[in-house]
Amino acid sequence: MTPLTADGDLRCAWTALLPPRAATPPLAGRVDCAVAVIGAGLVGLAAARRLAELAPADPVVVLDAGEVGEGSAGRNSGFTIDVPLSHAMHAKDSLGPVGGTQLTLSRWSYAWLERVVREHAIDCAWQRCGRYYAAATEGGRRALDGVATQFEQLGERIERVDADALRERLGSAYYRAALFNASCTLLQPAALVRGLADTLPPSVRLHERSRVTAWQPQGGRHRLETAGAVLTARRVVWATHTDLGEFTPLARRYLTLHTYAGVTPPLGDEALGQGRLSQWGLLPALRAGSTVRRLSGGRILLRSLWSYGRALGAGEVRQALQPLLAARFPRAAAHGFEYVWGGPVSITRRSDPYLGEFSPGAFAFTGCNGSGIVKGTAYGMLLAEMASGGSSEVLELARRERQAAWIPPEPLRRIAVGVTLARNARHAGAEI
Ligand SMILES: Cc1cc2nc3c(=O)[nH]c(=O)nc-3n(C[C@H](O)[C@H](O)[C@H](O)COP(=O)(O)OP(=O)(O)OC[C@H]3O[C@@H](n4cnc5c(N)ncnc54)[C@H](O)[C@@H]3O)c2cc1C
Numbered sequence: 001m002t003p004l005t006a007d008g009d010l011r012c013a014w015t016a017l018l019p020p021r022a023a024t025p026p027l028a029g030r031v032d033c034a035v036a037v038i039g040a041g042l043v044g045l046a047a048a049r050r051l052a053e054l055a056p057a058d059p060v061v062v063l064d065a066g067e068v069g070e071g072s073a074g075r076n077s078g079f080t081i082d083v084p085l086s087h088a089m090h091a092k093d094s095l096g097p098v099g100g101t102q103l104t105l106s107r108w109s110y111a112w113l114e115r116v117v118r119e120h121a122i123d124c125a126w127q128r129c130g131r132y133y134a135a136a137t138e139g140g141r142r143a144l145d146g147v148a149t150q151f152e153q154l155g156e157r158i159e160r161v162d163a164d165a166l167r168e169r170l171g172s173a174y175y176r177a178a179l180f181n182a183s184c185t186l187l188q189p190a191a192l193v194r195g196l197a198d199t200l201p202p203s204v205r206l207h208e209r210s211r212v213t214a215w216q217p218q219g220g221r222h223r224l225e226t227a228g229a230v231l232t233a234r235r236v237v238w239a240t241h242t243d244l245g246e247f248t249p250l251a252r253r254y255l256t257l258h259t260y261a262g263v264t265p266p267l268g269d270e271a272l273g274q275g276r277l278s279q280w281g282l283l284p285a286l287r288a289g290s291t292v293r294r295l296s297g298g299r300i301l302l303r304s305l306w307s308y309g310r311a312l313g314a315g316e317v318r319q320a321l322q323p324l325l326a327a328r329f330p331r332a333a334a335h336g337f338e339y340v341w342g343g344p345v346s347i348t349r350r351s352d353p354y355l356g357e358f359s360p361g362a363f364a365f366t367g368c369n370g371s372g373i374v375k376g377t378a379y380g381m382l383l384a385e386m387a388s389g390g391s392s393e394v395l396e397l398a399r400r401e402r403q404a405a406w407i408p409p410e411p412l413r414r415i416a417v418g419v420t421l422a423r424n425a426r427h428a429g430a431e432i
């Protein structure tokens with residue numbers, strides 16, 4: 001049993017539960033390639049694979065500062081959603097369905113990702129479990145009406161699930177009502193990202209522990225430095241997520257929030273409330289609420305909390321997540337969390353993306369807004385299409401999208417984020 005007051009370590013369950021993996025060697029010497037991809041998360045790995053599909057003879061080099069799976073790509077909750085919705089912050093928000101472009105992109109990249117996973121037999125616990133949008137409050141229940149309308153406008157089937165049925169299926173009496181929709185796969189994110197990295201096509205070389213420390217455009221080429229090595233490339237794709245501001249002018253288009261998760265030890269039926277379903281995923285009716293999953297083997301995952309400017313320590317995360325677990329699974333509370341961790345997420349205004357060639361031969365994307373598995377994959381593929389000079393219907397659609405607007409600099413940014421996070425938490429109430 002985990003002592004509730006212990007600080008312990010921040011340790012992501014997804015990587016901790018996998019066998020050890022040998023990282024690829026760091027970049028060494030002087031290397032030349034057609035395209036350099038910086039960052040081996042979902043965006044970078046999708047860009048690299050798509051580049052190889054589009055131009056198999058062109059060498060591609062991927063550099064990552066750390067090891068695959070350590071970034072947000074391996075730390076997320078594993079909700080792989082091919083039919084995205086606008087997510088209400090407040091019960092009174094009236095939201096239209098996510099624009100046609102986002103839906104087209106999501107379906108396109110989901111199908112591609114699923115094909116890659118199947119072709120390479122990537123063992124990432126890929127399960128088409130669907131998702132419950134659940135409400136624990138009256139405000140949340142009203143927000144579900146908006147969720148239902150969006151699904152209906154998209155022609156998606158939903159099932160309305162009442163509190164008794166939820167308790168019987170999920171084992172929790174916490175929720176008043178939910179909508180179930182099948183368009184969501186749940187997976188093990190660190191296993192996915194490792195699998196994607198370990199099955200890259202032969203024209204792609206991945207070097208981990210290779211942080212880019214300097215970048216210079218030079219006579220129509222790009223010179224990238226890591227500790228002790230130099231990479232030159234005709235084009236460069238920046239896929240460094242919340243570090244994009246270091247080398248690109250995108251720092252004004254996104255801000256970085258941290259969000260947190262915990263996973264319990266394997267629990268018995270009693271602690272799990274005798275829920276009938278062995279795996280499920282639940283999203284909150286209001287956006288600032290908590291995400292919950294039951295994993296195979298009887299562990300509960302709970303993702304919640306947001307912070308800006310400072311990543312919380314393990315003790316703070318445990319302390320904040322513990323009552324949320326106790327409220328949903330009172331008999332699981334004594335077991336606490338075996339693992340707690342956090343990860344950064346880039347947030348743009350109105351969730352709009354930025355996709356572009358910000359300097360000749362240099363491409364970047366921002367705007368995952370916490371749903372990077374499908375969206376990050378889509379924009380990684382689009383970055384590849386741009387970098388290879390091609391055109392496609394989806395790229396043309398994406399180019400016509402509204403681009404992420406400027407976000408004010410500090411100290412205004414800090415003040416605005418603080419006010420917004422506090423207001424969202426107040427509105428979400430017990431959805432958190
Ligand atoms: C707790 C949590 C839960 C989430 N839940 C979900 C979910 O259920 N579903 C979903 O779709 N999304 C979810 N997300 C969001 C999702 O994980 C992100 O949107 C996604 O990982 C972003 O992918 P990425 O490739 O842009 O970034 P990352 O995965 O962060 O990859 C960026 C990479 O760039 C590398 N890098 C940075 N700087 C340099 C440099 N100078 N040189 C070389 N490499 C560099 C980093 O080492 C890193 O590996 C969640 C996120 C968190 C934190």
